[in-house]
Amino acid sequence: MNSGKRLNLSIRLGGRLLERAAVVRERSDWTEDSGHGELVEPLERFYGPSAVTSSDVRVHYRLRMERMNGRRNRWVVLFIFISLAAQCRIASAEEKLRIAWAGGSSNAPIWIIQEKGLLKKQGVDAEIIRVSASTVALQAMLAGELDVISTSVISLVSRLVGADVVMILAIMPTFPAHLVAQKNVTEVRQLKGKLGGVGRPGTTAEIGMRLTLSRLGLDPNVDVKLVSVGIGAEALAALAKGIVQFGIQVDPFVREAEKLGFKSLIDIGSMNIPFHWNGVLTREISIRSKRPLIAKLVRAMTEAIHLFKSDREGTLKIISKYTQITDADSLDRTYQTNVKLLPEAPFPAPEGVKTFLDYMATSRPDVAKANPKDFVDMSFVQEAQASGFIRQLYRR
Numbered sequence: 001m002n003s004g005k006r007l008n009l010s011i012r013l014g015g016r017l018l019e020r021a022a023v024v025r026e027r028s029d030w031t032e033d034s035g036h037g038e039l040v041e042p043l044e045r046f047y048g049p050s051a052v053t054s055s056d057v058r059v060h061y062r063l064r065m066e067r068m069n070g071r072r073n074r075w076v077v078l079f080i081f082i083s084l085a086a087q088c089r090i091a092s093a094e095e096k097l098r099i100a101w102a103g104g105s106s107n108a109p110i111w112i113i114q115e116k117g118l119l120k121k122q123g124v125d126a127e128i129i130r131v132s133a134s135t136v137a138l139q140a141m142l143a144g145e146l147d148v149i150s151t152s153v154i155s156l157v158s159r160l161v162g163a164d165v166v167m168i169l170a171i172m173p174t175f176p177a178h179l180v181a182q183k184n185v186t187e188v189r190q191l192k193g194k195l196g197g198v199g200r201p202g203t204t205a206e207i208g209m210r211l212t213l214s215r216l217g218l219d220p221n222v223d224v225k226l227v228s229v230g231i232g233a234e235a236l237a238a239l240a241k242g243i244v245q246f247g248i249q250v251d252p253f254v255r256e257a258e259k260l261g262f263k264s265l266i267d268i269g270s271m272n273i274p275f276h277w278n279g280v281l282t283r284e285i286s287i288r289s290k291r292p293l294i295a296k297l298v299r300a301m302t303e304a305i306h307l308f309k310s311d312r313e314g315t316l317k318i319i320s321k322y323t324q325i326t327d328a329d330s331l332d333r334t335y336q337t338n339v340k341l342l343p344e345a346p347f348p349a350p351e352g353v354k355t356f357l358d359y360m361a362t363s364r365p366d367v368a369k370a371n372p373k374d375f376v377d378m379s380f381v382q383e384a385q386a387s388g389f390i391r392q393l394y395r396r
Helices: 003-025 029-034 037-047 056-093 103-116 134-142 151-160 204-215 234-238 253-259 282-310 312-323 328-339 350-361 365-369 378-387 389-393
Strands: 095-101 124-130 150-151 165-172 178-180 194-198 227-230 246-249 260-268 278-283
Touching: 029 278, 095 103, 095 134, 095 282, 103 124, 103 282, 103 312, 103 328, 124 282, 134 151, 134 165, 134 278, 150 151, 150 282, 151 165, 151 278, 151 350, 165 282, 178 253, 178 389, 194 204, 194 234, 204 227, 204 246, 204 350, 234 246, 234 253, 246 253, 253 328, 278 282, 278 365, 282 312, 282 328, 282 378, 282 389, 312 328, 312 378, 350 365, 378 389
Parallel strands: 095 124, 095 150, 194 227, 194 246
Antiparallel strands: 150 278, 165 278, 178 246, 178 260
């Protein structure tokens, strides 16, 4: 039985004893004779004067019962009060942390925290919720409804307009995606003049495609035409229907694309483009007021990444639970994509922010003045590393 249920039970039992004490008050002469007066007075002081009434029959019945069990009931009352006080102290001692995540399998470390109780064992009562989009998570955090969010570097754009948002930990420091094309395409230059599918403008999928093409020698604004077709299943459908000839996909959709006759032309993750596909963000005001609590989250995330890497079978079960992927090959490929990219020491490197700012600066020159270091706080991971915590996890 968890602490909340035990507390509710204690309160209900305490309420029943209070009702019994109120009946005893109606016969003060009996109270004095039976030795229960010392129980009524503490209850009155704690709960306030009682106003419970009952019939004479009920009173006389309870009088007889109390005479028979007086000594035992004194111990029951004492036990209930001690239990109530203990449960209240436990409830108040547990620190609260509200966390939201949006996206896919790169959030697996958060799922591991939830499934393995990694924050619970540090005395933190974590409320972990899924939201439909990173923008929803960001707005909720800025409104004070969340303490921490797991989302991409794109959410840091709010800092450009005055928000005190910073990234404190990197979960996925690059693009865990593939450039998928028709089977007869053997090199990137053959994509010239073709239609490519991407997510909405400004999303990680759209930025990832543009950066990939640029680094491979194609101008995404001139050499190809990129159209928004969504992500995941929507992008896969656009490929299958011939609406686009290439696109950007993550597992397990890469495997599904291969079943339809397409191929992974480029493993974008292997290019190691510095870009925080996913990270942990909070507000500077939260860091000032809840630093020890947030430090516990960073340690839990670091431990979760270690468990992802070291407990393959357990991780596959958790990924399956949260993604509803049941195909063994799809699960394995999803795991393999993430395990090689998740960092042991999850520093939120400024380089992963700079890539995004440079991308933005092409359409907003003023962004070029921003300092990437202002968007991250590496002190939490530095503390975890300096303490030997990370080294101990990997036994080095």
